[in-house]
Amino acid sequence: MKETILKVKNLAVSYTTYRGKVRSVRGLSFKLKKGETLALVGESGCGKSASVKPIMGEHEANQVIESGEITFTYDGPQGEETVDLLKIDDEKMQQEIKGKQIAMIFQDPMTSLDPTMKIGKQIAEAIKTSSSDLSSEELTDKVRELIDMVGIGHIDTVMNQYPHQLSGGMRQRIVIAIALSSDPSLLICDEPTTALDVTIQARILNLIKKLQRERGLSVIFITHNLGVVANVADRVNVMYAGKIIETGSSEDIFFDPRHPYTWGLLSAVPDVHDNEEKLPTINGTIPDLTKEIVGDAFAPRNPYALEIDFKEEPPMFSVNEHHEAATWLLDERAPKIEMPELLQQRIMRMRGEVYD
Incomplete structure (x- = not known):
């Protein structure tokens, strides 16, 4: 059994607004x-990014941590250490954890890169935050090594270019190189491929998967598109209205989804085999x-909603030892509802493609 390096328990985060x-x-x-x-998956506004900001020590003026624990285990200066990231002091967070043990890749690489600084210097500055004792020659070698690691050729040319001279895909690779410069144990990817075209998107996903495997990285991948994480994630948490409403292995979620919201997300992924003229939507x-939610938060949008959905929030029902879903449809008293036929056909086709 692999050790747990991050444990989030009963986290509640709110924001004060007008x-x-x-x-x-x-x-x-x-x-x-x-x-x-x-993978944390769900529509925009479902709480994906808000749930990982406290992990990174990101505090906004109107943010309030209502409750919870975030336990993180890492190799610190004194050996293995376990801390509650919600209680750790800012100095320790900055010196030992943020950007070092835990790194983050954002959606738009241009927000992470300094437009006035050459690529080589930006990577070198990131390296120096965790390896300040390197000589000038060793630092240059490390920069070259990181650029090569993320699959960019013409290394010397790229080192002397500015961010605007690179393509979107190359900029995102540079951001990944900077994130990995301190050899973190946890990498958080917040919609890292949304701004890229499909071909480049696939390359970046394959790169993250390759680096994760080679370095033994733990990765939290945030996206609104279930199709993006099909071949990347080991486990998937489907989020809705600030809660996890279905969780399981990738095989559970893609081949045996149980929550109507998950059905909707999967159905909304474009499929070249479908003959439908219009893509299904939720x-x-x-x-x-800002208002109190009574019952199941998804009930007003759920075409399969039961009367109880509008009165009482469903608990997590166990499907198997690693798959749970919060839907009253899994209650033994509920009528048997099948997932949409279009999705059933997709899953049968996916199973055939996987096992052929």
Whole structure:
């Protein structure tokens, strides 16, 4: 059994706004093992990014941590250490963890890169934050090694270029190189491929997967598109309205989804084999998180909603030892509802492609 390096327990995060308190994260719990890739999936506004900001020590003026623990285990200066990231002091966070043990890749690489500084110097500055005793020659070698690691050729040319001279895919590779410059144990990827075209997107995903495997990295991958993480994630947490509503292995989520919201997300992924003229969508919008939610938050958008969905929040029902879903459809008293036929056909086709 791999050791757990990150444990989030009952995390609740809200933001104070002129409209009132927005409850962005409402009691989130999950674990991440060493060398594992966990995907957080859901529509924009479901709380994915808000749930990982406290892990990175990102504090906003209107952010309020209502409750929770975030336990992180890492190799510190004194050996293996376990800390609660919500209670750690800022100095320790900055000196030992943020950008060192835990690194992050954002959606738009241009927000992470300095437009006035050459690529080589930017990577060198990142290296120096964790390896200040390197000689000038050793530092240059390390920069070259990182650029080569992320699959970029013409290394000397790239080192002397500015961010605007590189393509979007190359910029994102440079951001990955900077994130890995301190050899972190946890990498958080926040929609890292959304701004890229499909071909480049696939290359970046393959790169992250390759580096994760080679370095034994633990990865949290945030996306609104389930199709993006199909071949990347070991486990998937589907989020809705600040909560995890289905969790399981990739095989569980893609081949045996149980929550109607997961059905909707999977159905909305474009498939070249479908003959449908119009891509299925999930009707409606996410609920107003400034207001109290009664029952299942997804009920107003759920075409399979039961009467109880509007009165009582469903608990997590166990499907198997590593798969759970919070839907009353899994209650033994509920009527048997099949997933949409289009999705059934897709899954049968995917199973055939996997096992051929």
